Amino acid sequence: EVQLVESGGGLVQPGGSLRLSCAASGFTFSTSWMHWVRQAPGKGLMWVSHINSDGSDRIHAASVKGRFTISRDNAKNTLYLEMNGLRAEDTAVYYCVRGGPLGANWGQGTLVTVSS
């Protein structure tokens, strides 16, 4: 059974940092493209970033570029999202998502709240 388990969310002040993790199991993580997708409270879905299977290619949405960095450790079957310079508008549930196609599997999400 495919499992994606996010962790690392929480309350952070504006300008602060957080690192999200996603532990993957039940599939061959090292050959899968992975994504982060977020959903602000009561709002729709927004794609944040993706990374290819070996980590050599990564793309971030314009709204997070320069502040967020996606990475992965295939030896640990873990996906990461390093978030710096957090803003109130980054408040959302962040989902770890398997690609091939986008959304083949989703984690349960982790809530990030940016507030003073």
Next chain:
Amino acid sequence: QSVLTQPPSASGTPGQRVTISCSGSTSNIGSKNVNWYQQFPGTAPKLLIYNNNQRPSGVPDRFSGSRSGTSASLAISGLQSEDEADYYCAAWDVSLSGWVFGGGTKLTVL
């Protein structure tokens, strides 16, 4: 404002056929495949349709997708009460170099 445009709401009665539209441009739907997702309140989305009209294993054949030009549609036939959920379309946008989603459509089964 979402790059892909969906109606905010749709409704139908049990047994009816309903369609949800998703309008884009030549840089996304017009040149790339479309996926559809179903989301129930408080839960993660689920992939419903990929590559315009392909159903993942386990998705009932009551759900179907199509694409024409710069628009796509999700059709649900034999509507059931458990189909009441939010539905989102998505596609890769070559100009933005990223995935874009529609704003979502809330489906109500009357």
